Amino acid sequence: MIHPEDFELLRRIVKSRSGLTLSPDKAYLLENRLMAVARKWGMNDIEGLAATVRGTPNEELLREITEAMTTNETLFFRDQSPFEQLEKVVLPRLLESRQGTRHIRIWSAGCSSGQEPYSVAMVLKQLGSVMDNWRVDIVATDISRTMLDKARAGLYTQFEVQRGLPIAMLMKYFSQAGDKWELDPGIRAMVHFDEFNLLNDPAPLGRFDVVFCRNVLIYLDQPTKGRVLENIRSLMPDDGVLYMGGAETVMGVTEKFQPVSEHRGMYEIVSATAGNYPRGTENYASNP
Amino acid sequence: MKSCLVVDDSRVIRMVARKILEELEFEVIEAEDGQVAIDRCNQTMPDAVLLDWHMPVMDGIEFLNALRQLPGGDKPQVVFCTTKNDLSHIQEAISAGANEYIMKPFDSEIIQSKFSQVGLI
Numbered sequence: 190m191i192h193p194e195d196f197e198l199l200r201r202i203v204k205s206r207s208g209l210t211l212s213p214d215k216a217y218l219l220e221n222r223l224m225a226v227a228r229k230w231g232m233n234d235i236e237g238l239a240a241t242v243r244g245t246p247n248e249e250l251l252r253e254i255t256e257a258m259t260t261n262e263t264l265f266f267r268d269q270s271p272f273e274q275l276e277k278v279v280l281p282r283l284l285e286s287r288q289g290t291r292h293i294r295i296w297s298a299g300c301s302s303g304q305e306p307y308s309v310a311m312v313l314k315q316l317g318s319v320m321d322n323w324r325v326d327i328v329a330t331d332i333s334r335t336m337l338d339k340a341r342a343g344l345y346t347q348f349e350v351q352r353g354l355p356i357a358m359l360m361k362y363f364s365q366a367g368d369k370w371e372l373d374p375g376i377r378a379m380v381h382f383d384e385f386n387l388l389n390d391p392a393p394l395g396r397f398d399v400v401f402c403r404n405v406l407i408y409l410d411q412p413t414k415g416r417v418l419e420n421i422r423s424l425m426p427d428d429g430v431l432y433m434g435g436a437e438t439v440m441g442v443t444e445k446f447q448p449v450s451e452h453r454g455m456y457e458i459v460s461a462t463a464g465n466y467p468r469g470t471e472n473y474a475s476n477p
Numbered sequence: 478m479k480s481c482l483v484v485d486d487s488r489v490i491r492m493v494a495r496k497i498l499e500e501l502e503f504e505v506i507e508a509e510d511g512q513v514a515i516d517r518c519n520q521t522m523p524d525a526v527l528l529d530w531h532m533p534v535m536d537g538i539e540f541l542n543a544l545r546q547l548p549g550g551d552k553p554q555v556v557f558c559t560t561k562n563d564l565s566h567i568q569e570a571i572s573a574g575a576n577e578y579i580m581k582p583f584d585s586e587i588i589q590s591k592f593s594q595v596g597l598i
């Protein structure tokens with residue numbers, strides 16, 4: 190059993206570096222996940238790990254501790270509907286409104302092993318010649334280097350390619366590589382991966398018309414969620430679109446975004462020019 | 478309640494699939510080979526078929542070809558579920574009229590994911 194003071198120390202490190210909130214009932218999880226890190230660094234137990242962190246905190250070790258606590262659960266075309274909306278509602282609008290620049294930028298924030306940004310890339314590819322002479326940047330970021338390496342490699346297990354990915358997409362965009370499935374290099378090249386901590390200022394990433402930040406903020410506390418969403422807002426034009434997870438809400442978190450009706454998980458920016466999409470039911474009564 | 482015909486010569490696989498599908502609120506009918514499956518379809522056409530490839534008497538592809546010739550046989554969503562885990566077999570099954578394809582081993586999540594893609598859930 191982990192010592193309360195060791196849990197507190199490690200919890201605080203993870204929280205300050207990633208925003209991840211670990212309540213005391215997560216002690217078992219922390220112990221489980223950090224045992225692998227402890228062993229890798231030649232320590233026998235969590236006590237040893239905590240002692241090392243107290244003594245000479247090594248940046249790489251702190252990073253690995255934080256990374257080990259992240260949740261990387263994801264799948265291709267997760268929840269289906271956001272990708273259908275992207276294809277049928279959001280992209281057609283952008284193809285009209287961005288006619289001048291013919292440039293669209295999409296951010297997958299907390300991309301884990303890449304299934305989300307690659308799903309976006311496949312949606313774009315499926316649109317075919319409509320996208321000719323358009324430049325679309327798909328930027329995918331995560332705090333975990335291990336996940337980014339896996340995402341860049343574009344190699345998925347048989348289990349992973351069967352969760353969410355329609356068989357037609359598998360046939361079209363994947364090839365077999367031993368017991369893994371390798372994503373088409375053309376699709377991989379459409380996504381640019383970068384290490385990024387959502388607690389940091391995202392301004393260097395540039396402007397984004399569409400942001401996917403799904404099932405990422407659920408691990409953060411309310412004030413941190415609010416801060417991250419405000420940062421995201423600051424990168425978006427007034428007609429930008431945000432996607433969050435199906436079970437997430439902006440209620441009580443931020444007043445910068447409001448849900449779009451009949452499009453679960455889709456949010457638009459609250460501003461003078463809002464009303465690009467039909468208003469959702471979760472919205473604030475004070476808004477006209 | 479939608480119905481699913483589970484066609485597999487392994488009793489264990491049929492049992493596992495039945496358990497998963499019943500949790501997804503399907504009425505489950507079983508068949509141990511393609512011929513028995515065709516007989517079942519002639520009685521009542523199911524909404525879905527979870528179909529093994531290699532079976533005695535009549536295999537999955539032969540069953541699928543026969544099914545699609547039956548009156549109303551174009552209706553069921555057919556999801557292959559087989560250990561034939563390579564692209565050429567997948568292509569063969571899809572060209573023969575399968576709607577989805579599951580590579581064994583499978584679990585509840587995969588069945589749910591595939592069934593929802595073809596609109597069964």
